[in-house]
Amino acid sequence: MNVAQTKRIVLGITGGIAAYKAAELARLLVKQDIEVQVAMTEAATHFITPATMQALTGQPVLIDQWQDDKGMAHIHTSRLADAIVIAPATADFIAKLAHGLANDLLSTLCLARNCPLLVAPAMNRQMWSNAATQRNLQRLISDGVTILGPANGMQACGEEGMGRMLEAEMLAQDIVALFQPKLLAGINILITAGPTYEAIDAVRGITNRSSGKMGYAIAQAAIELGAQVTLVSGPVALAKPSAAQAVDVTSAAEMLEAVKQHVAHADMFIGVAAVADYRAARQNKQKLKKSDANLTLELIPNPDILAYVASLPKPPFCVGFAAESEKLHEHATDKRRKKKIPLLAANLAQNAIGSDDNELVLFDDAGEHVLPRADKLTLARALLRHAIALYRKGSK
Ligand code: C5P
Numbered sequence: 001m002n003v004a005q006t007k008r009i010v011l012g013i014t015g016g017i018a019a020y021k022a023a024e025l026a027r028l029l030v031k032q033d034i035e036v037q038v039a040m041t042e043a044a045t046h047f048i049t050p051a052t053m054q055a056l057t058g059q060p061v062l063i064d065q066w067q068d069d070k071g072m073a074h075i076h077t078s079r080l081a082d083a084i085v086i087a088p089a090t091a092d093f094i095a096k097l098a099h100g101l102a103n104d105l106l107s108t109l110c111l112a113r114n115c116p117l118l119v120a121p122a123m124n125r126q127m128w129s130n131a132a133t134q135r136n137l138q139r140l141i142s143d144g145v146t147i148l149g150p151a152n153g154m155q156a157c158g159e160e161g162m163g164r165m166l167e168a169e170m171l172a173q174d175i176v177a178l179f180q181p182k183l184l185a186g187i188n189i190l191i192t193a194g195p196t197y198e199a200i201d202a203v204r205g206i207t208n209r210s211s212g213k214m215g216y217a218i219a220q221a222a223i224e225l226g227a228q229v230t231l232v233s234g235p236v237a238l239a240k241p242s243a244a245q246a247v248d249v250t251s252a253a254e255m256l257e258a259v260k261q262h263v264a265h266a267d268m269f270i271g272v273a274a275v276a277d278y279r280a281a282r283q284n285k286q287k288l289k290k291s292d293a294n295l296t297l298e299l300i301p302n303p304d305i306l307a308y309v310a311s312l313p314k315p316p317f318c319v320g321f322a323a324e325s326e327k328l329h330e331h332a333t334d335k336r337r338k339k340k341i342p343l344l345a346a347n348l349a350q351n352a353i354g355s356d357d358n359e360l361v362l363f364d365d366a367g368e369h370v371l372p373r374a375d376k377l378t379l380a381r382a383l384l385r386h387a388i389a390l391y392r393k394g395s396k
Contacts, residue, residue, distance in 0.1 A: 007179050008035040010077060010084045012106045013053070015043025016165075017156040018088035018122035023048060024168035025087055026056045032176055037062070037077060039106045041093070065105035078113040085175055086110070087148075088122030088165045091133050097145070098136035116178060120148040120171055125161030148174050149242065170242055173220055177243075182226030183388055189227045190266035190316070191219050192259065192273035192305060194234035196252045200297065201284035208274050209353045212236030214321070214376050215272035219244050221380035225388075230266070232258045234273055252276055252302035259305055266316040268391060271306035274323065274353075278302060307339045317342065317391040319383075323349040332363050342394065343387055345371075362386055 009029065013022045022038075029036050038053040039062040050061035062077065078084065086093065086106075093107070097119070102108040110117060119140060127133060128150065137147060149166035166174075193215020198206040212233060219231045220241045231244040232255055240246045247258045252275045263269065278299035288295075310318045318341040324331045325348065332346035344363045351359060360371040360379055364386075371382050 007082045008080055009175065010037050010039055010081045010109060012084060012086040013038065013040045013044040014086060014088060014090045014093040015041055015047060016088040016090045016122045017047060018165035019044050019047035021165055021168045022087055023052055023056055025171050026053060028168055028172035029175060030057060039109055041104055041106050062105055065108060075112050078109045081115050083116045083118060083178055084110060084113055085118045087120035087171055089119045091123045091127045094119065094121060094133065094136050098139040116146065118146045118148055118175065120165050121150045122165035123163045124155060124157050125159055125163045128163035166242065167239060170239055173241060177224035180224040184222055184225040184227035187227045187267045188265050189222045189268045189270060190230045190259065190262050191215055191270045192232045192255055194236040195274050196234045196255055196276045197250050198276045198279035199283045200280045201286065201288045203287050206276055208276065210274035212238050213356065214358065217376035217380040218270055218272060221377060221384050225384060230262045252279065256303050256305050256308065259309060263309055263316065268387065269309045269316045270319040272321050275305055276302055310340050317394065319387050320344045322346040325349050328361060336363050343390055345383055364390060
């Protein structure tokens with residue numbers, strides 16, 4: 001599915017060092033079949049060239065309000081847009097937006113719009129925390145403008161703090177989300193993702209090769225569809241979807257605790273985490289010393305988080321995952337029955353772990369449904385559509 005098809009956004013670039021990330025953002029949006037019309041302030045052209053943006057979007061870049069053939073660029077460009085995204089938005093441009101100024105093409109375009117406006121601030125941490133900037137942002141929020149980020153981290157000026165623009169990938173996700181039909185509006189979804197890490201001693205542990213990509217893709221797809229998402233994640237190297245309530249955990253025991261804390265509000269629980277089946281019976285506080293003797297490690301079983309949730313007196317609609325290395329049908333059917341869950345998504349571990357795409361087979365009361373090989377976000381969207389149909393049927 002690509003509901004973003006035929007959507008058109010105006011990507012407004014203002015004069016900050018994060019302007020270089022706008023090139024990647026444009027590329028990612030074009031890849032999702034979104035038509036991108038770039039409009040830059042004069043200051044932005046000092047950071048990134050219009051030629052770069054034109055090459056990436058295939059459209060001439062708008063800069064000067066006096067150079068338009070038809071003389072009404074601010075009206076017709078904003079009329080054609082499904083959304084305007086300002087990335088990066090400087091403190092100065094945010095101030096202009098907050099006060100309704102229209103003294104260049106981009107600010108005029110924003111004022112003349114009748115579509116959603118999304119703003120990705122990027123500035124030095126002191127400029128960000130300045131009372132004037134915060135006041136302007138509050139004004140924008142109450143005017144219905146969506147603020148994306150900023151993030152905390154290292155800044156171009158060498159300082160560290162709030163004000164970094166969100167990464168292009170995250171911004172692209174938020175923009176695509178805007179165009180998805182909100183099938184899951186009002187639904188709370190609790191998701192576990194990634195591996196768990198079971199410590200043996202101060203530096204060693206048991207884990208697995210789960211990357212967290214499938215769970216994070218499901219979180220992202222659920223947000224796109226309007227759900228409130230709580231993402232309980234084991235240690236992974238992925239950026240969190242910005243709209244998810246994120247809970248970081250390490251071990252299976254911590255994951256279970258986090259799930260217990262949040263499950264009461266969940267309408268749906270999706271256990272994607274590759275929870276370690278066993279943990280060390282004893283965890284040494286200090287690093288174990290090497291010796292010539294054999295070492296036997298005693299392992300004890302971890303709690304099954306999905307089975308725990310599914311057996312609650314009033315369980316949320318539960319979706320499980322199964323990664324098998326063989327006999328997919330047999331093991332998946334057996335697992336679904338044992339864990340007493342209405343829907344189980346199974347895949348072959350050798351196809352799935354760590355990769356960007358996958359193939360899923362869904363098992364439910366009606367039988368088997370194959371979701372053919374695709375990237376994990378596409379699969380996540382298809383899985384959620386299937387899950388929501390079953391959830392709605394069950395709750396009638
Ligand atoms: O039994 P198996 O580990 O193959 O089951 C996989 C499914 O069960 C996944 O949905 C996984 O998130 C969940 N699970 C769990 N807690 C465990 C083991 C698996 O929630 N301890």
